[in-house]
Amino acid sequence: MANITPPRYVKQVLITLQSRGYLAYLVGGCVRDMILGVHPQDWDVCTSALPEEVRELFPHTVPTGIRHGTVTVMIHSHSVEVTTFRTDGSYLDHRHPEAVSFVGDLTSDLARRDFTMNAIALPPDGLIADPFGGVEDIEKGIIRCVGEPERRFEEDALRMFRALRFSARFGFAVEEKTLAAIYAKAPLAASVSAERVRDEVEKMLLTSRPQILLTAIEAGLLDRYLVRRKDEPVSELIRITAMPKKALPRWAALCAILERRGWIDSPRDFLTALRLDGRTVRCCSDCCELLHTAPPRTSKEWKKLLNHYGVDTASCAALCYDALIGGKSRDALRAVLKSGECFSVRHLAVTGDDLVELGLRGKELGDMLSFLLDYVMDYPENNRRELLLQLVRGTEEN
Ligand code: ATP
Numbered sequence: 001m002a003n004i005t006p007p008r009y010v011k012q013v014l015i016t017l018q019s020r021g022y023l024a025y026l027v028g029g030c031v032r033d034m035i036l037g038v039h040p041q042d043w044d045v046c047t048s049a050l051p052e053e054v055r056e057l058f059p060h061t062v063p064t065g066i067r068h069g070t071v072t073v074m075i076h077s078h079s080v081e082v083t084t085f086r087t088d089g090s091y092l093d094h095r096h097p098e099a100v101s102f103v104g105d106l107t108s109d110l111a112r113r114d115f116t117m118n119a120i121a122l123p124p125d126g127l128i129a130d131p132f133g134g135v136e137d138i139e140k141g142i143i144r145c146v147g148e149p150e151r152r153f154e155e156d157a158l159r160m161f162r163a164l165r166f167s168a169r170f171g172f173a174v175e176e177k178t179l180a181a182i183y184a185k186a187p188l189a190a191s192v193s194a195e196r197v198r199d200e201v202e203k204m205l206l207t208s209r210p211q212i213l214l215t216a217i218e219a220g221l222l223d224r225y226l227v228r229r230k231d232e233p234v235s236e237l238i239r240i241t242a243m244p245k246k247a248l249p250r251w252a253a254l255c256a257i258l259e260r261r262g263w264i265d266s267p268r269d270f271l272t273a274l275r276l277d278g279r280t281v282r283c284c285s286d287c288c289e290l291l292h293t294a295p296p297r298t299s300k301e302w303k304k305l306l307n308h309y310g311v312d313t314a315s316c317a318a319l320c321y322d323a324l325i326g327g328k329s330r331d332a333l334r335a336v337l338k339s340g341e342c343f344s345v346r347h348l349a350v351t352g353d354d355l356v357e358l359g360l361r362g363k364e365l366g367d368m369l370s371f372l373l374d375y376v377m378d379y380p381e382n383n384r385r386e387l388l389l390q391l392v393r394g395t396e397e398n
């Protein structure tokens with residue numbers, strides 16, 4: 001932690017609060033990241049000041065989550081989330097507290113947080129506050145619930161996904177009781193919205209350990225989205241680690257693996273239920289269809305695939321072929337794209353209008369374009385206007 005210090009604008013927020021007699025600490029992910037030696041993505045502050053008091057102290061604020069005590073303080077072009085110490089009331093739907101109460105002490109605020117590593121606070125000067133042993137758990141590489149795991153997951157089922165996501169992100173083990181509670185309380189995952197599940201799954205997919213999804217599936221966290229699940233190991237998930245950390249190909253590979261296992265019937269239905277966007281749904285479902293057959297072997301086969309499915313799906317399929325089947329599809333596709341060779345009627349050296357001038361219409365015109373495309377896929381060097389027009393004239397005469 002010694003070599004990561006908060007930026008000046010964050011210190012300014014802490015000092016301003018402190019100078020008015022309020023308690024103010026860095027808290028949550030940023031403190032955890034500093035201990036891990038990772039530069040935090042964002043900085044959260046917790047304070048004894050009430051939201052209205054925070055708003056009075058700083059000239060530029062946004063009442064982001066005012067009901068939950070969160071005010072975003074804007075300093076120059078930066079923002080810091082400042083949240084009043086609070087405890088959460090009873091949880092009604094396994095997701096949201098019925099009400100929150102603002103409290104004066106830090107320990108109660110830390111107690112409502114999910115994991116010990118996320119329940120550490122750091123004042124601008126002075127000693128770290130770590131009532132639940134978060135520093136030790138970080139040193140040991142352990143994810144542990146603050147308090148009794150089953151109860152914490154009953155309150156908020158999203159925490160089960162977060163536990164596995166952090167485990168994958170940091171390579172930490174989920175502590176035994178916390179893990180057992182995930183298995184025991186997995187049915188409550190059904191109360192988490194599809195959008196939140198999608199975001200969590202995507203974040204897991206994009207870590208260096210996407211195979212954590214095996215635990216998520218085995219525990220039953222994704223049961224709502226799977227048509228069946230047998231207790232068989234899905235060791236193929238580890239193959240996703242070989243893929244670039246990009247959402248589209250990793251979703252496609254996940255779908256292909258689940259489909260091959262019979263845990264989903266249709267990638268389209270699976271992704272639509274998880275509220276993925278239309279482009280991802282289309283591309284992944286095309287990609288899974290392609291994965292039912294062997295990868296293209298020649299540059300012409302790649303060009304046909306590019307013509308039919310487009311560059312996005314072809315690239316996605318190439319990455320999946322390499323990761324799930326093996327081979328060098330990505331290199332082969334790259335070479336085809338780099339060659340600049342024509343794979344679509346749009347890139348032909350003649351246009352539909354040229355063919356109209358030569359008297360072709362309707363189906364005849366369409367067939368001729370397909371014929372020319374097929375021809376230049378075989379003879380890319382012949383994609384020249386005069387030569388193609390000559391070919392059309394010659395074909396018409398015969
Ligand atoms: P990341 O680096 O992914 O942002 P983070 O720990 O900062 O990780 P956030 O979602 O930004 O995660 O949440 C900030 C802090 O709020 C957490 O560190 C944790 O203390 C608390 N927190 C967030 N979500 C929950 C939750 N569902 N239950 C309890 N505490 C939570």
Ligand code: MG
Pocket residue numbers: 029030042
């Ligand atoms: Mg955060």
